[in-house]
Amino acid sequence: MDHMPIVTSARMISAASVVGKKEKEGPLGGCFDLFDPTDRFGAPSWEMAESEMQRMALNLALKRAELTRGEIDALFAGDLLNQCVGSAYGLLPFAIPYFGIYGACSTSAQGLILASMAVSGGGLERACVVTSSHYCSAERQFRTPVEYGGQRAPTAQWTVTGAAAFAVARGEAGVLISRVMPGRICDAGISDVSNMGAAMAPAALDTLLRFFRATGEEPTDFDLIVTGDLGFEGGAILRELAEAEGYSMTDRHTDCGMLIYDQKRQDVHSGGSGCGCSATVLASHFLPKLQRGELRRILFLATGALMSPDSLKQGASIPGVAHLVELKGGMG
Amino acid sequence: MDHMPIVTSARMISAASVVGKKEKEGPLGGCFDLFDPTDRFGAPSWEMAESEMQRMALNLALKRAELTRGEIDALFAGDLLNQCVGSAYGLLPFAIPYFGIYGACSTSAQGLILASMAVSGGGLERACVVTSSHYCSAERQFRTPVEYGGQRAPTAQWTVTGAAAFAVARGEAGVLISRVMPGRICDAGISDVSNMGAAMAPAALDTLLRFFRATGEEPTDFDLIVTGDLGFEGGAILRELAEAEGYSMTDRHTDCGMLIYDQKRQDVHSGGSGCGCSATVLASHFLPKLQRGELRRILFLATGALMSPDSLKQGASIPGVAHLVELKGGMG
Numbered sequence: 111m112d113h114m115p116i117v118t119s120a121r122m123i124s125a126a127s128v129v130g131k132k133e134k135e136g137p138l139g140g141c142f143d144l145f146d147p148t149d150r151f152g153a154p155s156w157e158m159a160e161s162e163m164q165r166m167a168l169n170l171a172l173k174r175a176e177l178t179r180g181e182i183d184a185l186f187a188g189d190l191l192n193q194c195v196g197s198a199y200g201l202l203p204f205a206i207p208y209f210g211i212y213g214a215c216s217t218s219a220q221g222l223i224l225a226s227m228a229v230s231g232g233g234l235e236r237a238c239v240v241t242s243s244h245y246c247s248a249e250r251q252f253r254t255p256v257e258y259g260g261q262r263a264p265t266a267q268w269t270v271t272g273a274a275a276f277a278v279a280r281g282e283a284g285v286l287i288s289r290v291m292p293g294r295i296c297d298a299g300i301s302d303v304s305n306m307g308a309a310m311a312p313a314a315l316d317t318l319l320r321f322f323r324a325t326g327e328e329p330t331d332f333d334l335i336v337t338g339d340l341g342f343e344g345g346a347i348l349r350e351l352a353e354a355e356g357y358s359m360t361d362r363h364t365d366c367g368m369l370i371y372d373q374k375r376q377d378v379h380s381g382g383s384g385c386g387c388s389a390t391v392l393a394s395h396f397l398p399k400l401q402r403g404e405l406r407r408i409l410f411l412a413t414g415a416l417m418s419p420d421s422l423k424q425g426a427s428i429p430g431v432a433h434l435v436e437l438k439g440g441m442g
Numbered sequence: 443m444d445h446m447p448i449v450t451s452a453r454m455i456s457a458a459s460v461v462g463k464k465e466k467e468g469p470l471g472g473c474f475d476l477f478d479p480t481d482r483f484g485a486p487s488w489e490m491a492e493s494e495m496q497r498m499a500l501n502l503a504l505k506r507a508e509l510t511r512g513e514i515d516a517l518f519a520g521d522l523l524n525q526c527v528g529s530a531y532g533l534l535p536f537a538i539p540y541f542g543i544y545g546a547c548s549t550s551a552q553g554l555i556l557a558s559m560a561v562s563g564g565g566l567e568r569a570c571v572v573t574s575s576h577y578c579s580a581e582r583q584f585r586t587p588v589e590y591g592g593q594r595a596p597t598a599q600w601t602v603t604g605a606a607a608f609a610v611a612r613g614e615a616g617v618l619i620s621r622v623m624p625g626r627i628c629d630a631g632i633s634d635v636s637n638m639g640a641a642m643a644p645a646a647l648d649t650l651l652r653f654f655r656a657t658g659e660e661p662t663d664f665d666l667i668v669t670g671d672l673g674f675e676g677g678a679i680l681r682e683l684a685e686a687e688g689y690s691m692t693d694r695h696t697d698c699g700m701l702i703y704d705q706k707r708q709d710v711h712s713g714g715s716g717c718g719c720s721a722t723v724l725a726s727h728f729l730p731k732l733q734r735g736e737l738r739r740i741l742f743l744a745t746g747a748l749m750s751p752d753s754l755k756q757g758a759s760i761p762g763v764a765h766l767v768e769l770k771g772g773m774g
């Protein structure tokens with residue numbers, strides 16, 4: 111039985127992004143709201159720096175929406191750290207009812223789906239979605255500590271140091287979250303942590319095909335199809351796989367991991383990744399374009415890889431997931 | 443601004459539980475659906491055993507509800523393992539749209555809140571909630587490997603080897619999920635991983651007080667107030683804290699961590715814990731009582747501790763959260 115996309119009436123009423131030095135120096139550097147050239151954000155550990163980025167992003171998103179924390183019914187938040195501690199400690203001071211979510215780098219889209227369903231269905235009046243990643247905490251946890259100086263493979267991606275927050279509510283103003291479609295877990299048998307794009311591309315394809323087949327729509331019905339962080343390698347794989355299925359989207363596909371860094375000048379190999387990648391690029395690059403009407407209708411698919419370092423050591427391959435959010439600009 | 447509980451029209455239409463040897467030998471052993479006296483469930487690692495328990499629980503819950511996997515719109519699932527791999531690998535074969543959640547031992551209630559809001563609000567027709575924990579994988583990850591034979595403190599709890607699945611849908615049949623209230627993260631400054639009950643009790647108090655104050659209701663309005671896994675230590679702390687706030691509930695409070703083991707005969711010190719604790723006890727002990735009308739109205743509060751081993755090494759204390767679900771038996 112094919113699932114139809116879920117229609118919602120929720121809107122993104124504000125957003126904010128916080129990034130580190132490398133992201134600020136990248137091609138989108140001028141878009142981001144806040145940054146710290148030391149990547150430390152005044153915190154004594156990289157993990158606590160991540161928490162601080164989440165606090166900064168949520169504070170600014172609330173300020174822009176002219177909302178106090180008491181007016182937010184729930185937070186949907188997650189990150190890459192074990193037990194999602196970036197979010198738990200980061201958002202503790204807000205004292206807002208809290209849903210921890212784990213979708214790896216797909217967290218932004220997963221949170222937007224859950225928040226928009228709850229707001230649109232009447233369970234919540236207003237909710238915020240928050241997520242983050244940090245290059246140094248992610249390297250330490252998933253690969254090797256940065257101090258080790260390990261060489262990076264050509265297909266490796268660079269974890270974005272960044273956090274973003276989105277406020278979602280009913281109403282007439284803001285970018286419409288018109289339809290959403292949660293992803294299924296897909297495992298194509300890839301077990302190379304230096305090639306996450308290849309591991310996640312089949313999940314992005316699965317969600318896109320389910321969406322196009324259920325609706326009868328095509329890539330040309332959208333201004334852009336924006337994937338989360340497949341990077342250059344995974345992005346190329348997705349376009350090729352989609353082409354083979356009869357959906358050509360080379361002229362309107364882009365990927366947040368391909369946009370956030372200058373591939374050659376910044377030595378990032380296959381591009382950016384991490385929960386903070388798609389979240390900050392959506393918050394500060396695509397949302398303003400939707401608000402200004404430069405983009406009318408886009409598909410945003412954040413992709414995540416759901417393995418752990420331990421599961422890989424035990425011989426498992428890398429399962430991926432991709433959650434889809436349709437956004438409509440202008441007055442929707 | 444005080445949040446009111448969220449009213450839902452969703453019902454739990456089936457549930458199933460899977461446990462290990464110690465749980466089967468405990469006072470509720472006769473209630474659980476499936477068990478493996480080796481705790482291995484045919485898997486080569488404890489982590490993969492957890493995944494297998496989730497598969498078994500979801501399969502049985504679907505069978506009981508007479509539903510195929512294609513009829514389920516989404517899964518809400520999580521566990522204690524890093525990056526929630528118990529759920530990701532366990533539920534991969536079902537190919538059902540997947541929301542990963544992280545609420546530590548509060549996962550069952552968090553999942554039921556999200557599923558009931560989405561089903562009640564119209565976003566989803568049917569959803570399943572799945573969670574698990576395993577003594578051996580949890581000890582290895584959070585404390586010391588079992589082979590180390592570390593001595594346990596009197597306030598320590600025993601992580602339940604168990605998984606449960608719940609199917610949630612609209613309709614007339616099944617136990618009504620009448621009201622839900624997500625918890626806020628609370629940190630009372632406890633940093634002793636051998637006393638999780640004390641770390642989580644303030645979160646349970648916070649949610650209960652918010653519920654009673656917002657509704658004007660009292661403990662005597664409910665047949666039972668069931669907390670997740672505060673255990674004997676945390677349960678006593680909660681009752682004392684509630685008493686001090688004017689809400690006496692000694693005659694109607696119980697805790698899944700106090701029920702699942704025989705404290706003296708089974709040498710479990712302060713009782714059971716883990717995502718599987720409240721989930722299996724709800725699925726196999728309380729739900730049948732609600733279905734038979736032996737219980738008419740209960741509050742179920744699963745509690746979770748949101749720290750990681752790394753955050754504790756970095757000097758942080760243990761933040762807790764407690765999510766509340768009101769369940770109505772009979773025909774609701």
